[in-house]
Amino acid sequence: MNGLIGAVLFLILAPVAGGLIAGIDRKITARMQGRVGPPLLQPFYDVGKLFEKENVVVTTAQNFYVLAYLIFIALSGALFFAGGDLLLIVFAFTLAHVFLVLGAYAVHSPYSHIGAERELIQLMAYEPMVILAAVGLYMVTNSFYVADMVATTVPVILYLPGVFLGFVTILTIKLRKSPFDISTSHHAHQEIVKGITTEFSGSTLGQVEIAHWYENVFLLGFLYLFFSWNPVIGIIAVAITYAAEIFVDNVTARARWQAALKSGWLAAGVLGLVNLAILSYMMTGGV
Amino acid sequence: MAFLKRSPWILHYDASSCNGCDIEVLACLTPLYDVERFGIINTGNPKHADILMITGGINELNRAVVRNLYEQMPEPKVVVAIGACAATGGIFRECYNITGGIDKVIPVDVYVPGCAARPEQIIDGVVTALGILEEKRTKMRGNAQTKEEARHAAGEST
C-alpha cells in the first residue's frame, strides 16, 4: 500500500519538482555567469509553449518511440518510489533510453543519427557504474529492494565512498551537463544542431522534456539512497551534489565522446570496483 | 494560456551580412542585455525555433537556404529582418549577386533598422515580434477550429 502511494505521488509530483529543479538550475547558472536569468517557472513556460506549437512529424514512428520513452522513464521512477527491485528499475530505465535512441534513428536526419549514436555511447559509459552502485547498495543493506535500502540504519556512504563518487561522475552524463553533454544539451549550449532531439518538435519535444524531469527526480532519489539513514543529511547531501553538478557544468567545456566513455568506465573500474573489492574483503572476515 | 510569448526560441541566420549585425545579435545574449530574462533562447535548430532572425541580404547562394529554414520551422512563426541589409540589401544593394532584402524570398514580420542595428533595437524588434506571434497563434487556433467544424458538418450530412 505504501508502495502504491509512493508511485502515485511520484507520477504526479515529479514533473512539478523536476521542472522547479530545472528552473532553479537555470537561475543559478545565470547568476554564475553574471546574468539575471529567466524566471523560476521558465521550464514550465517552455514546455507549455511546445504543446501550443504545431507538431512537425517526419515519421509517425518517432512519436510512438518518444511516448514509450516517457512511459518507461515514468515507470522506472514509479517503481523506485514504490520501493521496488533496484535491478528491475535499472533495466527499465535503460530500456527507456533505448526507445529514445530508436526514435532518433527513425528519421533520416544525419544530426539526429549522430545524436542517437552518442546517446548509445553515453549508455555504455554510465551503465556499468549504475549496476555497480546497485550491487554496492545490496552488499551493504542485504537487499535489492529500495524499500529496504531506505529503511536501513547503516550509514551507507561510509561503506561506499568510492561507489558514490563514481555515481556522481556518471550523474554528470545523465543530467546532460558539461563536459559530458554530448548527445544533446540544455538550452543555450548548441552542438550538432540539437543532437538526439533535432527532429523532435512541438509536443513531442515537450514529452522528451517532461521525461527528463522525471528522470532527474529519479536520479536524485537514487543519490539519496547513499544517505538514507539520516533524512536531513540525505537531503542536504543531494542538494550539495546537485549544486556541484551545476558548478561543473559552468566551468567545463564539452569533452569528446571518447572522454565521456573513458570517464564513465574509469569511474566504474577504479572507484566502483575497488570500493566493492575492499568491502567484500572486509565482509568475508578480513577485518 | 499563452506560453508562446514567454518562451520564444530564436534561430539566427547570417544571410550575407558583413557580420556587424550578427555581433549585435550575439551581444543580446551577453550578461549586459541577457535576453534569457524573457525566456528567449538562441537555438541552432529551425524545428525548435519560433522566431527567425536574419541579418544580411539575399544572394543567389542563400536564397534556397533561407527558404528551407523558414519552411522547417513549425507554426506559428515570425521573421525578424535585422539591419539595413536584411531590409533592402543595404549597402550591398548594388552588388551583382544581391537580390535585395529578405522579403524577396520569405514574408518578413518585423524590420529592425540600423547599420548595424543596436542590441536595444533588436530586443525591441523581438518584443514586437512576440505580439505578432501571439496573433498568429490565435488565428491558427481559429483555423483549426473552423476546419474541425467543417469536418463535423460534413460528417453529419453524409
Ligand code: SF4
Ligand atoms: S546593416 Fe550594416 S552592419 Fe548590418 S549587415 Fe548590413 S552592412 Fe553590416
